[in-house]
Amino acid sequence: MKMGIAGFRRTIAAGGFGLLALVALSLPGEAGVKPGDFITPDNAAQVKDLVSPGVFYKVQRGMTMKIVPTSRIDWPPPYKDATEKYSSQVQLSKDHRTVVGYVAGQPFPLIDANDPYVATKVVWNALWRPISNDDYDLRYYDCDTVYTGRNKPFFEIAYGQLGHYAGYDLVGRTEVEPMPVDPDFKNTNRLWLFLLGPELAPQDARGTSLLRYRYASPTHGDDTWAWEPGTRRLRRLNEAINSTATGAQTWDPDHYSGFNPKTEQYDYKFVGEKEMLATVDAEHSPEVRCATDGGGSACPERWQMRHMYIVSAEPRRSVNNAEAIDSKTVIYMDSEMWFEPYIDTYDRRGELFRNHIYWLAYRDRPVPDAKIAIYPFKREFVVGACSTDVQSGEATMCYLPGIETPERECWYINMGAVDRAFFTTEAMVKMSETGHM
Template identity: 25%
Template sequence: MKHAFIPCTRILASALFLSVLAPSSVAQTTAADVDKLGKELTPVGAERAANKDGSIPAWNGGIVKPLADFDPNKGYANPFASEKPLVTITAANMEQYKDKLAPGQMELLKRYPSFQMKIYPSQRTAALPQNIYDVVKAEAPKIKLAEGGNGILNMERSTVPFPVPKTGLEVQWNHQARYFGGVWTRYSAEFPVQTNGSFTPVTRVETFAAPWALDKIEPNRLYYYFARLTGPSNVAGDAMLVHEPLDQVNEPRMAWLYNPGTRRVLRAPEFAYDSPGQGADGLRTIDDNLGFNGAPDRYEWKLVGKKEMYISYNNFKLSDRSLKYKDMVQSNHLNPELVRYELHRVWVVEATLKPDVRHIYAKRVFYIDEDSWSVAHIDQYDGRGELWRVREAHLMSFYDQPMTWAIADVLYDLQARRYLVSGMTNEEKPMVFGEKLTLNTFSTSALRRQGN
C-alpha cells in the first residue's frame, strides 16, 4: 500500500525517537516533566513561549471569563471582530504557504476554486479552570497507558493524562480525555450537503457528563453520553446511550440503542470503529465523532512530531445565532467569509491500519492543537493510499466555561463530492452547561423514557 508523504516542519527529534518504542516501554510522566508545567510549558503541556518570529504569541493564560456583552442567547461575542485577515490563501498562492498546510487543505484549495483560507493574527485563547490545571499536575505522575495502549490507568479527574507526551498514543488519549466542561446538554444539527448545496438538517439533543461530575462515581469511566434525534420525522425518537471506559482492554465500550418503533433498548456492540454514524448518510463513521473516539487498537500510532500550521481557530463569527444555516452552507464547502484560520503549533500523529484488522480508513493523520488537545484537522486515506476524507474542526474558546471546542465540524468526502456538517447550533437552543445530573440519567431505563 502506498501512502502520501506528509510534510512536517520543525519536527521534534526526541518525539521521532520515542515514537518507535512500544507503549509499555515508555515511562509515565516524570517529576522533571511535571516541574515544567506552568513554567516553560503551559499547565496542560503546550510550549508557553512565542515562536521565533512572534507569529505565534506566548500563551498568557487565555480567555478565562465571559466578555462584558456575552449573551448565550445571541452567541459568543467576538473579541477580535475588528481584526482583518493578514492574507487569504487560495489555489493560486498556496505553494508559498505549503509548509504550514496539511495535504487535505491543499487538496480542498485545488479542487474547489471558491474555497479560501483567510489567515488572521494568532490568538492563544485556550484556557481551562484552575482546578483542572491542579488536577492535571497532581495526577500526571501516576497515570499510565493500559496494556497495548488501549486505555488509561490510574486516572481519576485529569483531562490531560500525558501533558508531556512521548508517543502517538499518549497524544491521542490526551485528545479523547480533554476537558469538555464537566456536564452539558447541546441542541445541534448535522446535515450532509449534496453537490448542489442542498441539505436537510438532522437535529439531536446530546447530554454529556464526566464521571466526577455526577452524584456517584463508577470505576473505569471516561465519560457518559446520551443522544436523541429530534428530526426529521423519519428518524425522530431514535436514541443512543454510551458508557465509555478508561481501560478498554478489560471493559469494551458499552452502548445501547433505542428504536421508538419497537420501543426496545438493545445493546449495540457494533457501535464502534467504522460502523456508520447516526444521521450522517454514510459520510461519518462512529469513530469519526469528535475527531476520534473509542479503542485505538486497530491502528499503529506514530508520533511524527510538532509543526506550525494554519488551523481553524477562534471562530466566534460562526457562533453568531443570527446566522441561518443557508447563509453558512455553500456548494462544496462552508462559507469561507465566516471561517477564521490562525497559525498554531500542532502535534502530528499518524495512525496506520494494522495488517490483520479491517477499517475503511487505511491511514489517518491527525493535527492536534497543543493548547487545547483538540483535533483541529484530519486527513484520512483509503486502502489505495488515496486521500479520501478531510476533516476540519472549527475551534472556538467557550470563555464562559472556560474550554476550547469545535463550534462546527466539517468532514469533506472528496470521492463522493459531498460534505457533512456536524455540531451546528445557530438555529437551535443554546447549550446548557453545569446541570446537576445523576448517574441514573445515563441508565438504560432513562434511555427508554427519553426515547419516547
C-alpha cells in the first residue's frame, strides 16, 4: 500500500454526494473561501455552508478564521502498520452494532458511502483513532467559562485548572508494551480507562476527580466514579451523568474528546461527505484567547478545507442512556486524522443546543520548546477545545497546554506516562487527598 491507507480510502469513496464534494474541492472559487481569506462576523456568510451550524454561530459572534491551504495529515507509522496487518479480519457483528475481530489500527480503513452500515463504521473508526491508542496524559490545563458575543470584552465567569486528563487503552496498542492487547482485557473486558483530575482550581472544588471505565460488552455500560473532597466520599455515578454538563460548566464526559458515549447505545445515520473547514494544523500552542468574542474560542487560528464524513447519532431510548439530554448529535469526522473538529448537539425539541470545537496541531511535539514529549514522527495534538451552549451564550474554552499552568509540555501520548495502576479508585482518592501529581 504505497499510497497509504488514507489515500486509498479516498479513491474508493463512492456515491454522487462524494463526487460532488470532490468536484467542489477542485474548484476553490465555488467553495466560498480561498487561502489568504480572513473570516470575521462581517463576512461570515462565506463560510456558512462550510462549517456546522454551531461553528457558524461562533463566527457570527466574533470568532475569526485565517484560511490556509489544505495540508496532508499522515497517521503515526505504527498505527498505519497495524491497520495494514489487522484490518482485513475486522467486521461488524450480525446485528451490525459491535466490532468482531479487532486487534489494532483502524478497523474499517475502506469507507464506502454506499455501504448501508457506513455510519456505524465511521463511529467505530473514531473509537480507535490514530491520535492516541496506547496511553495519554495531559498534565495541567485550564479552562475559562465566559459569555460570548461579538466584540464583547473578556469577563471570566469561572476558572478551572486540572492536574490530569489521562487515558489507558487495553486494546489496539501499537507503541508501548504490552502490545497489541493488554492481557488484563481477557480478565476484565475493559476497553479503556480514563481519569480526569484532581481539580486544582477553583479552591472550593480542589481535589474533585472522575474515573471512568469502558467495556467491550455491548450490554455493560460504563462504570464511573467521582471523588468529592467536601464530603470525602467516593460516589458511584449513574451512567446518565456522562451525557450531562458537569463542573466544567458546558462540558459533559461524553464530549470531552469528541463524540465519546458508549457506541452501541446510539443509532447512526450517514448524512454524507463534504469539503468543510477545520483546524488540523494549528499555529498556536498554547492557544490564543480570542479577543473578539469575549474569550469564547481560540482565534485567530488557521482553518483549512478538509474532507469530512457527516454522521447523525441518536440515543437508543430503550437502553441505559434513556436520560440523555441530547436528542441528536451531528458528528463531523475528518477523513484523514479521524478526529471530530467539531460536533453539534440538539435538544429534545430538535433545536441546536451545544457546539463543541476542537483545535488540533500537527507536529512532532506539543510545544516548540518541549524537552521530553518529542516524537520521531508528526502526530495530532488537541491544543484547544470549546463547548458552547448556543441557547444561553455560555462557553467553556479549555487550553491544552494551559495559559496559567506550571506544565509547558502538557501532552504525553503513547509514552507509557500512565499505566493501569494509575486508574483505580484507590489511586484517584490518594492523589486527590494529597495533591500529589
